[in-house]
Amino acid sequence: MHIVIIGGGFAGINLAKELTDQKGIEVTLVDKNNYNFFPPLIYQVATAFLEPSSISYPFRKFFAGKKNLQFRLGELQKVVPSENKIILNNGELHYDQLVFATGAETSYFGMENVKKNAIPMKTLNDAIEMRNALLKNLEKAAICKDIRKRRTLLTIVIAGGGPTGVEVSGMFAEMRKNILLKEYPELDTSVSNVYLVDGGDALLSPMSKESQQDTLNALTKLGVVVKLNTRVVDYKDDTVFFADGNTIQTKNLIWAAGVSAREFEGIPAESYGRGKRMATDAFNKVNGTENIYAIGDTSIQTNDPDFPGGHPQVAQVAIQQGINLAKNFKLMVQNKPLNPFKYNDKGSMAIIGKNKAVVDLPKPKMHFKGVFAWMIWLFIHLISLITYRNRLQTFYNWMIAYFSKDQSLRMIIRPEKRTKADA
Numbered sequence: 001m002h003i004v005i006i007g008g009g010f011a012g013i014n015l016a017k018e019l020t021d022q023k024g025i026e027v028t029l030v031d032k033n034n035y036n037f038f039p040p041l042i043y044q045v046a047t048a049f050l051e052p053s054s055i056s057y058p059f060r061k062f063f064a065g066k067k068n069l070q071f072r073l074g075e076l077q078k079v080v081p082s083e084n085k086i087i088l089n090n091g092e093l094h095y096d097q098l099v100f101a102t103g104a105e106t107s108y109f110g111m112e113n114v115k116k117n118a119i120p121m122k123t124l125n126d127a128i129e130m131r132n133a134l135l136k137n138l139e140k141a142a143i144c145k146d147i148r149k150r151r152t153l154l155t156i157v158i159a160g161g162g163p164t165g166v167e168v169s170g171m172f173a174e175m176r177k178n179i180l181l182k183e184y185p186e187l188d189t190s191v192s193n194v195y196l197v198d199g200g201d202a203l204l205s206p207m208s209k210e211s212q213q214d215t216l217n218a219l220t221k222l223g224v225v226v227k228l229n230t231r232v233v234d235y236k237d238d239t240v241f242f243a244d245g246n247t248i249q250t251k252n253l254i255w256a257a258g259v260s261a262r263e264f265e266g267i268p269a270e271s272y273g274r275g276k277r278m279a280t281d282a283f284n285k286v287n288g289t290e291n292i293y294a295i296g297d298t299s300i301q302t303n304d305p306d307f308p309g310g311h312p313q314v315a316q317v318a319i320q321q322g323i324n325l326a327k328n329f330k331l332m333v334q335n336k337p338l339n340p341f342k343y344n345d346k347g348s349m350a351i352i353g354k355n356k357a358v359v360d361l362p363k364p365k366m367h368f369k370g371v372f373a374w375m376i377w378l379f380i381h382l383i384s385l386i387t388y389r390n391r392l393q394t395f396y397n398w399m400i401a402y403f404s405k406d407q408s409l410r411m412i413i414r415p416e417k418r419t420k421a422d423a
């Protein structure tokens with residue numbers, strides 16, 4: 001059986017890993033990047049606290065020596081189900097079973113100016129671009145004599161009060177306190193504001209009321225201005241416009257406000273559910289197809305009575321669906337009955353700053369905050385990284401950052417455009 005997996009994020013890589021050395025199963029994993037990365041920590045790359053290599057790993061190195069696993073660099077363009085074939089940007093592939101594990105992409109809710117001008121927070125490329133943009137704006141502010149322009153350069157607005165928005169704003173507030181004063185003596189930090197805005201009436205909306213309140217208190221104490229019930233409607237001429245008519249002048253609007261899945265040619269329109277996610281049965285088979293599956297953020301399953309609106313788009317769902325589908329493929333090869341997917345909710349957490357985090361556990365229902373929650377967050381994120389090498393590298397960087405309250409990765413590194421004459 002030849003299984004083609006599109007996407008090597010949490011869902012795809014766990015599916016592939018579980019199928020290693022399985023007799024009768026050949027796997028080809030296709031990804032548009034040649035590496036797997038860990039989205040929950042990209043904000044630390046974006047704020048220059050971690051190197052990109054600490055949270056990413058090349059697929060080919062990961063698959064080396066695993067005889068039934070192959071990697072193919074390519075971007076999926078189209079599926080031809082009648083021929084069991086997919087079309088990539090660089091060729092085509094045949095499959096017996098096809099698995100979509102393509103995740104989600106940033107959604108700007110149709111706001112073209114926001115898409116054009118804001119800084120997204122979804123991929124490793126986004127994180128590197130954000131790091132460069134922010135560092136360049138700091139350098140511009142350092143030589144800017146006009147106080148209004150300087151304020152615009154130093155003001156950061158983060159849209160989206162989920163874990164990413166909370167984590168990024170906490171990080172910026174701490175950087176302002178520990179780094180700006182020291183390294184940019186020419187800057188007046190009183191003109192640098194960090195705003196966290198959200199259209200809803202609470203931060204971390206799926207978490208407990210205690211976590212929401214603790215987070216709001218901790219961010220406010222760090223100097224972050226939190227604006228709830230505040231929806232961004234436009235961003236142009238360095239001005240963020242809100243639905244209530246207010247505006248904020250900034251060169252730095254960070255967009256962590258929404259994701260949506262992507263439709264692919266060849267998949268019937270009626271197979272898509274809410275948020276363009278592929279609707280599946282309890283075995284992750286896409287409705288209306290024979291041998292096409294979808295797992296992780298790109299899929300939606302509404303037959304779990306505990307999650308009638310579909311599972312949340314989080315790492316644990318993607319990991320557990322990848323593992324369950326792998327088990328089912330093994331059962332399929334042996335002609336045995338398959339197991340439906342059942343999500344085991346292990347809780348949720350967010351880090352706010354040094355020694356500050358919130359954790360909610362579902363069973364038994366518990367809430368932690370402060371240093372203990374912060375240690376749980378660090379431990380869980382560390383062990384979730386894909387290899388020992390990533391774990392060691394990240395642990396080392398965190399230790400330096402913890403004791404020195406700083407990092408030394410703030411280099412503006414970007415590819416130089418080569419002219420034709422150089423080539």
Ligand SMILES: Cc1cc2nc3c(=O)[nH]c(=O)nc-3n(C[C@H](O)[C@H](O)[C@H](O)COP(=O)(O)OP(=O)(O)OC[C@H]3O[C@@H](n4cnc5c(N)ncnc54)[C@H](O)[C@@H]3O)c2cc1C
Pocket residue numbers: 006007008009010011012030031032033035036037039040041042043074075076077101102103104121122123163164295296297298313314315316318
């Ligand atoms: C900034 C950020 C922070 C987050 N923090 C947390 C957190 O703290 N806790 C948590 O549980 N969840 C968090 N999440 C959500 C979590 O990362 C996702 O739920 C999880 O990554 C979903 O896994 P996935 O495998 O479905 O998709 P992804 O991990 O997004 O992987 C999709 C893969 O598909 C590839 N791909 C996409 N389209 C194509 C194509 N056309 N052709 C080929 N390859 C393609 C991509 O390159 C990628 O490798 C966060 C997400 C973001 C963006």
